[in-house]
Amino acid sequence: MLEINNLRANINGKEILKGLNLKIKEGEVHAIMGPNGSGKSTLSSVIAGREIFEVTAGEIIFHNKNILNLTAEERANEGIFLAFQYPIEIPGVSITNFMRAAVNAKRLYNKQEALSASDFLKLMKEKQKLVELTTSLVNRSVNEGFSGGEKKKNEIFQMAMLEPSLAVLDETDSGLDIDALRIVANGVNKLKNPNNSYIVITHYQRLLDFIVPDFVHVLYDGQIVKSGTKELALELEEKGYDWIKDEYHNK
Amino acid sequence: MNVENFIGSVKVTDNAAFIENTEKRKALHESLKLKSFPKVKDEEWRFTKVDSIFDKAYMIPSIDKDFTIEKYINAKDYAGVVCYKNGFVIKIEVTDLNFIIEPLSKIDNSFDNIFKTQEQVFVELNNYFAVGGVNIVAKKNAIISKPLLILYIIDKDNVISSPRNVINIEGGANVSIEEKILCNSKIESLTNALSYINIEPNATLNYYKIQTGSDICNLFDTTYIKQQADCNLNIFTLSLKGRFLRNNLRIKLDGNGANANMYGLYIPKQNEHVDNLTYIEHAMPNCDSNELYKGVLNDSSSAVFSGKIMVCKDAQKTKAFQNNKNIVLTNTAKINTKPHLEIYADDVKCSHGATVGQLDEEALFYLRSRGIAKDDAKQLLINSFIDEVVNNISYEPIKDYVKESISQKI
Ligand SMILES: Nc1ncnc2c1ncn2[C@@H]1O[C@H](COP(=O)(O)OP(=O)(O)OP(=O)(O)O)[C@@H](O)[C@H]1O
Numbered sequence: 001m002l003e004i005n006n007l008r009a010n011i012n013g014k015e016i017l018k019g020l021n022l023k024i025k026e027g028e029v030h031a032i033m034g035p036n037g038s039g040k041s042t043l044s045s046v047i048a049g050r051e052i053f054e055v056t057a058g059e060i061i062f063h064n065k066n067i068l069n070l071t072a073e074e075r076a077n078e079g080i081f082l083a084f085q086y087p088i089e090i091p092g093v094s095i096t097n098f099m100r101a102a103v104n105a106k107r108l109y110n111k112q113e114a115l116s117a118s119d120f121l122k123l124m125k126e127k128q129k130l131v132e133l134t135t136s137l138v139n140r141s142v143n144e145g146f147s148g149g150e151k152k153k154n155e156i157f158q159m160a161m162l163e164p165s166l167a168v169l170d171e172t173d174s175g176l177d178i179d180a181l182r183i184v185a186n187g188v189n190k191l192k193n194p195n196n197s198y199i200v201i202t203h204y205q206r207l208l209d210f211i212v213p214d215f216v217h218v219l220y221d222g223q224i225v226k227s228g229t230k231e232l233a234l235e236l237e238e239k240g241y242d243w244i245k246d247e248y249h250n251k
Numbered sequence: 252m253n254v255e256n257f258i259g260s261v262k263v264t265d266n267a268a269f270i271e272n273t274e275k276r277k278a279l280h281e282s283l284k285l286k287s288f289p290k291v292k293d294e295e296w297r298f299t300k301v302d303s304i305f306d307k308a309y310m311i312p313s314i315d316k317d318f319t320i321e322k323y324i325n326a327k328d329y330a331g332v333v334c335y336k337n338g339f340v341i342k343i344e345v346t347d348l349n350f351i352i353e354p355l356s357k358i359d360n361s362f363d364n365i366f367k368t369q370e371q372v373f374v375e376l377n378n379y380f381a382v383g384g385v386n387i388v389a390k391k392n393a394i395i396s397k398p399l400l401i402l403y404i405i406d407k408d409n410v411i412s413s414p415r416n417v418i419n420i421e422g423g424a425n426v427s428i429e430e431k432i433l434c435n436s437k438i439e440s441l442t443n444a445l446s447y448i449n450i451e452p453n454a455t456l457n458y459y460k461i462q463t464g465s466d467i468c469n470l471f472d473t474t475y476i477k478q479q480a481d482c483n484l485n486i487f488t489l490s491l492k493g494r495f496l497r498n499n500l501r502i503k504l505d506g507n508g509a510n511a512n513m514y515g516l517y518i519p520k521q522n523e524h525v526d527n528l529t530y531i532e533h534a535m536p537n538c539d540s541n542e543l544y545k546g547v548l549n550d551s552s553s554a555v556f557s558g559k560i561m562v563c564k565d566a567q568k569t570k571a572f573q574n575n576k577n578i579v580l581t582n583t584a585k586i587n588t589k590p591h592l593e594i595y596a597d598d599v600k601c602s603h604g605a606t607v608g609q610l611d612e613e614a615l616f617y618l619r620s621r622g623i624a625k626d627d628a629k630q631l632l633i634n635s636f637i638d639e640v641v642n643n644i645s646y647e648p649i650k651d652y653v654k655e656s657i658s659q660k661i
């Protein structure tokens with residue numbers, strides 16, 4: 001469903017992604033690990049269509065379509081979702097209004113009618129439960145004054161509302177306490193089905209105990225430098241990245 | 252053009268209509284002769300040129316009472332209505348008898364010289380040309396939930412109108428006043444309005460200025476307010492439309508424990524220009540003032556904010572806050588903002604600040620990444636920015652009207 005070929009991307013003239021390749025099939029979970037600053041969040045942003053990154057080469061094929069020319073909102077409506085590493089606070093925009101606009105934008109895109117107010121609220125309630133997000137939180141402005149963990153839960157709540165076919169979870173586990181990690185991971189697992197896929201970016205094995213990946217990749221210096229199965233994550237946890245870096249630089 | 256030539260150029264249809272008598276007008280004329288229109292070298296007019304406005308020929312028509320209020324408003328929403336048409340008071344209707352409203356029969360000078368200002372020429376021009384004015388009293392301890400409406404209608408070409416409101420809110424009263432200017436869109440006009448407001452001890456006044464002018468209207472609006480002990484003021488200056496809008500709002504906290512909240516909003520587009528001058532004087536101890544003005548500028552519009560807080564020597568335990576925030580949507584829009592604080596007392600809490608920025612790119616991406624179209628995402632962010640002002644409007648029908656007008660424009 002997703003195929004990234006030789007992707008190169010710059011920010012402010014500095015190349016961050018340097019010929020990246022990745023292939024994901026329906027129903028698969030891919031974990032991406034890698035040292036700080038290697039380009040993981042950049043890859044997420046480029047997939048989601050953030051314009052401050054300039055794509056200089058390559059392609060991103062999603063459901064057989066090159067999406068590089070699509071806007072961020074078009075990609076979202078095509079079924080791509082990014083759970084941000086650092087969800088931004090938007091004072092004055094209520095989560096309810098925000099989600100209503102998002103859900104109905106997607107329905108419009110798919111030539112469906114807008115949800116009625118009561119159906120929408122029902123949907124909100126149902127998805128809130130999934131990540132155990134309280135109503136008092138949902139009635140507030142987007143992420144405003146949320147704790148780090150609440151922000152991450154809110155990302156997964158939004159994902160549940162929008163039911164994407166490809167979700168990129170950028171360090172969704174960071175900032176979560178042990179219980180919250182379990183809640184979020186359970187939420188993700190409940191949403192998993194044979195048709196949707198996940199890219200899970202993380203630094204730690206503990207998330208992968210809950211969301212078990214089919215493949216694990218190491219992103220280093222703007223490229224996927226190593227891929228393997230879930231055992232690779234355990235090996236990284238044990239040995240760190242030095243051996244990978246050595247392998248890469250000796251090539 | 253100098254002031255004398257300007258006065259000479261105004262065509263007057265009915266000389267008997269003026270509020271002020273001939274003698275007094277002669278004296279005003281003598282005084283005005285010595286004055287000039289503000290220049291950009293005047294501190295309070297640095298970013299607003301007025302010359303071209305006074306180069307035109309204006310006229311004062313004869314009174315035209317033809318008026319169907321239903322065309323403009325739903326009278327049931329109000330406790331009373333004062334309607335000016337082209338500067339003449341053509342209707343005074345009071346449904347709540349706790350408001351007493353009478354036509355002004357002569358100019359009230361009780362506020363003269365309360366502030367030393369650079370807009371004295373506009374005050375005198377208003378006195379000189381006024382053909383309509385009202386005296387409004389809200390009776391002692393009256394609590395009135397519906398607002399009183401003061402409506403300015405301009406529908407004749409090249410009219411200069413000089414409405415004048417003298418308002419007294421008696422002790423303990425709690426009332427609201429909405430002032431609205433409506434201009435026929437095809438008409439060039441100049442409105443030079445003047446309001447004097449006195450708020451007695453323990454009274455509360457909510458005052459809404461809703462400026463919905465036209466693409467070719469010019470408005471100078473001068474409001475002087477005196478607040479006595481323990482009274483409250485919430486004043487909104489909502490500049491929604493108008494080619495040229497200049498607001499002079501001056502408040503004197505003249506009694507112990509008085510409280511003023513000043514809110515402003517301007518959303519100019521195309522070539523509109525909005526200039527807000529605010530001045531708040533803490534003359535007595537234990538007073539609070541809180542000021543929030545916000546602007547969203549589009550196209551080649553321009554805006555000015557100059558706000559001054561003056562804390563006098565005796566005004567101990569003053570709390571005074573001022574904030575001006577702006578979003579500039581284009582490269583061609585321009586904002587000049589100048590917050591200003593002058594403190595002569597030592598036991599005070601004051602702060603002021605101003606920001607000018609663009610729409611937050613990160614927030615915009617966040618919204619778009621959820622499928623919300625760029626324009627809708629912008630709209631959401633702009634609304635949330637504006638809501639910080641609009642949500643302070645406590646009277647729902649006015650809040651709804653303002654929100655509706657804003658969403659139509661943006
Ligand atoms: N907006 C930006 N402006 C300039 N440089 C940026 C910007 N965003 C990212 N970079 C740079 O791109 C590189 C990759 O950053 P990125 O955020 O993709 O790393 P990461 O792999 O997600 O790291 P982490 O594990 O710390 O989250 C870094 O060197 C970073 O400084």
Ligand SMILES: [Mg+2]
Binds near residue numbers: 040041042170171
């Ligand atoms: Mg990152």
